[in-house]
Amino acid sequence: MKKKEFVTQDLLSKIYQQHSDGAQKLPPERQLAEEYGVSRFTIRQALEKLASIGVVRIVQGSGIWINAQTRSNPLVYNSITEKRFDQMRYRLISLHKKRPDREDQQIFGLCEDDFIWQFCRLRFVDEVATQIEISRMPAALFPDLNQEVIERSIQQYVLEKGHPISHLLTRYRAVSVNREQSILLGCKKGSPAMHINNRGILDGGRVYEISDIIDINYSCTYVIPHNRDNLAFRQQSQD
Numbered sequence: 001m002k003k004k005e006f007v008t009q010d011l012l013s014k015i016y017q018q019h020s021d022g023a024q025k026l027p028p029e030r031q032l033a034e035e036y037g038v039s040r041f042t043i044r045q046a047l048e049k050l051a052s053i054g055v056v057r058i059v060q061g062s063g064i065w066i067n068a069q070t071r072s073n074p075l076v077y078n079s080i081t082e083k084r085f086d087q088m089r090y091r092l093i094s095l096h097k098k099r100p101d102r103e104d105q106q107i108f109g110l111c112e113d114d115f116i117w118q119f120c121r122l123r124f125v126d127e128v129a130t131q132i133e134i135s136r137m138p139a140a141l142f143p144d145l146n147q148e149v150i151e152r153s154i155q156q157y158v159l160e161k162g163h164p165i166s167h168l169l170t171r172y173r174a175v176s177v178n179r180e181q182s183i184l185l186g187c188k189k190g191s192p193a194m195h196i197n198n199r200g201i202l203d204g205g206r207v208y209e210i211s212d213i214i215d216i217n218y219s220c221t222y223v224i225p226h227n228r229d230n231l232a233f234r235q236q237s238q239d
Helices: 004-015 029-036 040-052 068-072 102-108 152-159 179-185 228-238
Strands: 056-059 064-065 075-078 087-100 118-125 130-140 165-176 191-200 207-215 221-223
Touching: 004 029, 004 040, 029 040, 040 056, 102 130, 102 207, 130 179, 152 165, 152 191, 152 207
Parallel strands: none
Antiparallel strands: 056 064, 075 221, 087 118, 118 130, 130 207, 165 191, 191 207
16 A cells, blocks of 8 residues: 555544534644645645545644544545546447336336436546546436536536435446447456446435446445444354
8 A cells, every 4th residue: 555545544534533512623744744644745645535535624723623524424534525626528439219128117106118328427526537437317317418428517507407315325346348438448358347337326315327338447435333233143143
């Protein structure tokens, strides 16, 4: 693990270990550099990463303030959410309208005579292709979906259409890149990747998008509260 990543993870761990009420601050850069045995530049990189995901606020002349609200967020950051939109761009690969299959009908609550959009787009992070995303969305809910929309934030588009987003259901699976994917991503066939399946859900429970993503540069950090009920359930087979 790079020094910057180690410092980021360790500071994050220490922040979540704190339970004091009121505003809390991290030590100044110079002190952190001495404690970790690294340069102030490395400390600054780690702090900027924590600031970019909303864990701390760096106030010139005041210090590094901890945002206590982050403790209530189980997913702290991943390799995409820590990036600003101006560091990413999309390129549309394909877009077409089709009838939903039985699985789509079940998930979206559609009839066989309805339509869904299906599109494929390539995501670039810092001008490097890192993701292939294939998504499906109900056409009746988003009749004006087009290339311009797809090459920016889908979540922002959904909100602009007046649909409040409730949550995402996400599943991860390690895979290898196939030949077609390797051509789009500019990597070798068989390269390790993460298959991420997302189901976007609106307030009220309606699904607005299903997406399957192949990511060749994915990492994530979670803070997961201890689940006593789940532990008790898993121990039952030992009794």
